[in-house]
Amino acid sequence: MARPSTPLLTRERIRSAALAMVDRDGLDGLSMRRLAADLGVRAASLYGYLATKEELLTDLADEVLAGVDSSGFTAGWREGLTGWARSYREALAAHPNLVPFLAHSPGRRPQALRHADAVHGGLTGAGWPPRYATMIGASTKYLVVGAAMTSFSGGFADDVEVYVGRYPNLSQAHLLAGHEEIDRDSFELALTAFLDGLSRLYDQVARPGSEPGVRSGSEKADRSRT
Amino acid sequence: MARPSTPLLTRERIRSAALAMVDRDGLDGLSMRRLAADLGVRAASLYGYLATKEELLTDLADEVLAGVDSSGFTAGWREGLTGWARSYREALAAHPNLVPFLAHSPGRRPQALRHADAVHGGLTGAGWPPRYATMIGASTKYLVVGAAMTSFSGGFADDVEVYVGRYPNLSQAHLLAGHEEIDRDSFELALTAFLDGLSRLYDQVARPGSEPGVRSGSEKADRSRT
DNA sequence: ACCTGAACACCGTTCAAGT
């Protein structure tokens, strides 16, 4: 078995087994040795395809983030931001164990830079000043990463006994245990409130001569532009 | 040196050296063996004071989160939420390398539960329905953890060459590198927009008979309560 | 009571050697 006609490994086979292992056993559960065993091979063999474990994780990150979509800004900045945030969060929520790594070096991946560029362009194109565009992009990422991060960890314990009596306002907290629903609802609430707040701000700071925010109809611009 | 009159170690000395090590070398840079060496002792000695490395990290988490303040709800739900979010973020930003661990099991620490209880109580006491209180508490945590998580990782590369030409909308991105200022500003923008959005929602869903949100003067409740 | 040496079962990574 030292020299098979068809290679036992491909980079894709490694990646797919690694992602399955992370999903199953957590980020700490992924080791090069266990992964190799899973693939019917010895650990040293992996290094013919990957330079380091870090490179493998970056591969996984790229695969997981492939579903992120920042193309919605043609329909307006609010629509673009919403689509980006939702697709981003869904991508992370599909592989929660990988989230701590994904947040590790976001600025260095080409995919992330492409999206950051699209978001920044979409916002400035809609009239947001560049500095606001930067902050709004960052803020949205805070929400997405925070939601994926916090919910991945389980949040509340399943053990009802812990809460009863001790923390009166949390007496129903056990109802949340393991429910992904509350996570998505909380995220949607946060996103909506955030965007509503931005819409109000938009009327104050947006440059004229660009398409206005489509849904910002309920407030009026009552301050002068700075 | 096998039996000193005064013990070489205390739990506090261990904790303080460990936190310094995490701050200096990162979460992966903390090992029980290196920590022991730092304390002039062998790794096995640490297990007289701590059951596991996990327990040590939990100790660090409690110390870092000691500065979080959820007592501001007497001045109104918006004030309480703002104070909690800011003190929470500051606590995390002071030890960014620990953030990935802090997000790991937030629901099981007594401190975190006390704060969660105070926030939930503060919100429901101000008229927010319990389900909203839960979601708002979660949302705020998303923002805080996301901000601490994303900014800890550095975000953008310092290398200007990477951006020029390739990503036109990010041509000024290098200006952000290493600047903590943009992180705090982005967080403040996100928090303000989020709270503005909540204020509007408050007028729609808040129970009567409670103190109203202090600063929610600019909108009117135009829908019936559900 | 407190610390240690030695061991156990793991890691990521390298590299000469096998076919």
Added chain:
DNA sequence: ACCTGAACACCGTTCAAGT
């Protein structure tokens, strides 16, 4: 060209032994 055995420098944790 592809895989392996063996080694190196690490881990967290346990436990009998020293003083």
